[in-house]
Amino acid sequence: xKKEINLFFSIDNNYCPFLSxxxxxxxxxxxxxxxxxxYILHNGVxxxxxxxxxxxxxxxxxxxxxxxxxxxxxxxxxxxxxxxTSSTYSRLFIPNMFPHLDKGLYLDxxxxxxxxxxxxxxxxxxxxxxGAIPDAAVQNTPEFKAYVEKALGxxxxxxxxxxxxxxxxxxxxxxxxxxxxxxxxxxxxxxxAQDQDYLNxxxxxxxxxxxxxxxxxxxxNNICHASTRNLVHYNMLWKPWMFEGTLYEEDFWSYAKYSPxxxxxxxxxxxxxxxxxxxxxxxxxxxxxLALQEAHDQNNFRNKYLSEVI
Numbered sequence: 001x002k003k004e005i006n007l008f009f010s011i012d013n014n015y016c017p018f019l020s021x022x023x024x025x026x027x028x029x030x031x032x033x034x035x036x037x038x039y040i041l042h043n044g045v046x047x048x049x050x051x052x053x054x055x056x057x058x059x060x061x062x063x064x065x066x067x068x069x070x071x072x073x074x075x076x077x078x079x080x081x082x083x084x085t086s087s088t089y090s091r092l093f094i095p096n097m098f099p100h101l102d103k104g105l106y107l108d109x110x111x112x113x114x115x116x117x118x119x120x121x122x123x124x125x126x127x128x129x130x131g132a133i134p135d136a137a138v139q140n141t142p143e144f145k146a147y148v149e150k151a152l153g154x155x156x157x158x159x160x161x162x163x164x165x166x167x168x169x170x171x172x173x174x175x176x177x178x179x180x181x182x183x184x185x186x187x188x189x190x191x192x193a194q195d196q197d198y199l200n201x202x203x204x205x206x207x208x209x210x211x212x213x214x215x216x217x218x219x220x221n222n223i224c225h226a227s228t229r230n231l232v233h234y235n236m237l238w239k240p241w242m243f244e245g246t247l248y249e250e251d252f253w254s255y256a257k258y259s260p261x262x263x264x265x266x267x268x269x270x271x272x273x274x275x276x277x278x279x280x281x282x283x284x285x286x287x288x289x290l291a292l293q294e295a296h297d298q299n300n301f302r303n304k305y306l307s308e309v310i
Contacts, residue, residue, distance in 0.1 A: 004034040006104040008167075010067075010090035016049040017261040017268065018109045018241075018298040023056050025112040025255040034118050036060035038043050039098070041090040043068040043171070051258050067093065081280045089195045091165060092181050095172040102170040108163035110239060112251050115230030123166055129175060130199070131166035131208040133215035135159050136224040137235060147192055147291035154204055162196040163213045163233055166208070179203065188305050194290050197212035219248030237284050241269040243277065 005206045007026070011019050019040070030036060040053070046066065054062045067090050068148060098104065105121050107113075123131050136285050138144040138159050145156040152159070155159035171177075180202055212226040218238040232248045240249035256265050294300050 002033060002036045004037055005118055006037045006098075006101050007117070008039045008041065008091065008094055008104050008106040009109055010106075011041055011045065011109055013045050015109050016045060016053065017259065017264045019254065020053060020056060020259040021256045021260040021265065022107065022109050022111050023053065026117050027056065027059065028255070028258075029113060029116055031116050032119040037063070039063045039104075041067045041094075041211060053070075055260065064096070067097075070097075080186045085218070086097065091162065091167075092195055092198065094167060094176060095169045096178045098169065099173065102168075104167045104169050106162075106165040106167060106234075108233065111163070111231055111236045112255050113231050115168055115213075115228070115250060116223055120164075120166065120210070120220055120230070122223070123208065123210055124172075125166065125168045125208050127168075127171060127174050127206075128208040129168050129177065129206040130160075131168075131210050132160035132162065132226070133210050133212055135161035136212065136215070136217045136219055136222055137161070139224050140204075140219050140222060141288070141296075143288040143291045148200075148297040150295040151192075151291075151297070151300040151302055152197060152201060153306045154200055156210070158207070159200050159207070160201045160207060161207050161215055161217075161233070161235065163235060164210075164231060165199070166210070175206075187308075189302050190301070192287065192294060197275065201306075216248070218249075219222045220247065237280055241265060242272050242280060 006261075009019055018033045023038070027036075036056055036057075036059075040063065042064060043066065048092075051066050066148050070093055071089065089125065096103055103121075103125075105117070125131050134157060135144075138148055138161075148154050148159045148280045151217055181198055184198060184202065210222050213228050215224045215231050216229045217224075217235050218232065229248065229251065234246070234252065237243065238246055240246040241250045256262055261266065
């Protein structure tokens with residue numbers, strides 16, 4: 001009997017074309033000796049889009065899981081910004097939503113996978129709650145480094161990007177992760193990286209760090225070196241459908257052309273004009289400003305609440 005790999009995604013209707021491309025890349029490079037269970041957490045993906053994506057997963061077990069009610073019950077406490085929606089918080093509920101699973105790999109949808117995803121899935125976590133890759137965007141940005149260290153109280157070299165997250169679901173349940181998250185959610189709101197900050201704060205010291213090869217970000221002059229691009233993560237502004245000339249854009253388009261939603265991706269890309277690009281860049285600058293503001297706020301998390309969490 002084949003061993004199973006449990007993959008999780010979280011999307012809304014607008015991100016279906018990019019999930020489709022991510023799935024193309026995963027399935028093209030998948031090790032056929034495994035059975036793939038693909039769980040897609042969503043809050044309002046249309047039946048039409050669900051049907052299209054399911055056609056891509058004929059060699060996998062596809063499960064669309066509507067998480068709207070869960071998110072709605074916490075809506076007043078879930079901080080969002082820019083193009084992020086409340087669906088990004090879905091990953092924090094995976095351990096309790098799937099009590100029959102011991103392990104899972106959460107993946108953002110703005111990725112392509114050039115390597116064999118089973119190699120990442122099989123990384124041994126021991127008693128650690130998660131396996132993750134240090135965040136290259138933080139390592140390359142002084143404002144984010146200041147925020148992580150001065151506002152969160154975490155070593156910036158140990159702060160991970162939650163877009164690629166290997167989850168020890170069994171250990172997270174034993175540790176009552178969701179209860180701890182809900183309690184912290186009612187105490188403090190993270191505005192810079194939202195759910196990613198909650199994950200870093202709650203799992204600090206219980207993380208298995210994984211090579212940068214599995215979360216390569218197309219950052220110009222990136223100081224975080226990877227030996228190979230097993231997984232490319234088009235994080236933040238570095239998205240080839242938004243900006244021409246994005247590093248590793250050839251990886252994205254090489255898979256996108258095989259997506260049944262390729263025409264939609266092209267339409268989105270063509271509609272991304274100079275005004276939208278300028279707005280995106282301004283949003284990026286606003287985020288840097290917010291990070292510095294939080295770093296120097298005497299009432300930030302590190303100064304007022306960190307001791308209660310640890």
